[in-house]
Amino acid sequence: MKTRAFVPEKLDVAALAHDGASLAGEWPAVSLERLADSAAPEAPASGWPALQWRLAGEIRQPKGGKPQVWLHLTASGQVALTCQRCLKPVHEDLDIDRWIRFVDTEAEAAALDVDSDDDVLALPRHLDARELIEDELLLALPLVPRHEVCPEPLPQATEDEAPEVEERPNPFAKLAALKRRDS
Template sequence: MMENKPDEPVDHLSQLPVLRLNLHELAREQRTEQGQLALRDLTRLLSALVAGHAAVQTGQVDWRVRGYTHAQPGGDVQPMIELKVSAVLPLLCQRCLQPALQRVQDKVLFRLVEQEPGLTQEELEAEDEALCVRVAVDIQAMVEDQMLLALPLVPMHEVCPQPIVVAGLEAQPIDLPARASPFAALASLKKGK
């Protein structure tokens, strides 16, 4: 039996079971799978979060994958997958540079296809995404990918908890010299006719 010594780091990622789902089977059986993933286990997502924040250690991503089929014109059946993800993430507010807990949610529809479609205008405008999978999919990687895509471009508090102070700026507004209106000059030209 192997014991961990107190000064040796424990690689908890290697101890996690890999959750794989056959998405074609899920769609054919019109089944739903759901679960939670610990934020600390999503290493790519961690790089976008505030390091050391308590929510990183205790937070979770809720996910739900629903399989179903969609009838196509001509009688064909299209396998579909709906993925929903949701989490409260500690992001860095870009206004005050303090941690901001933000709920990030996303829902995406995937159309399961046998081969990658060509990039046509119709494909670009489609509400669903084409997903070419032939083997079981690692759900943790799929959920983490979707969370990364759902991150806000510029995370901010609704109202920052502390006033924003910029060093070097004075508290009093600066008096600017009055400028003549360009329309006043036009009016004087019009009167001179």
């Protein structure tokens, strides 16, 4: 029996699932351009450790239904983002473990995705697994990266540096004066 060679950039998901095969590897973080763009300026993606990934295909046969194509995606890596408190690099560990179900059409995927806890996608002829993995890593990034405790104390404005706030009249003061005058 001849085994198929699977290429992550042009992956036949249906064949991977029917063979019950898996594919694994690692990529330098700098090769995932959109992820590398999120890097802290002081800690570029070229200095990050390689990102590990694994894809495993599976066919599931539900009772009374047609066979389903599933893809199990796992990926992990470490990125350096800018802390939103101190503006220094903060290292974040990313770990992804997702099951993705593939269906025949976009309409079917949209209908099933609403009710499913798992991701549902339309089955493409060839899938760019690198792009899919990068998408999942981007979704795993924290919305507001920050240290638990910043390495340096945050800068505090002293009284000499504090901007002067001019006293503005209360906009309701005139209304209060009118009310007092009427009563």
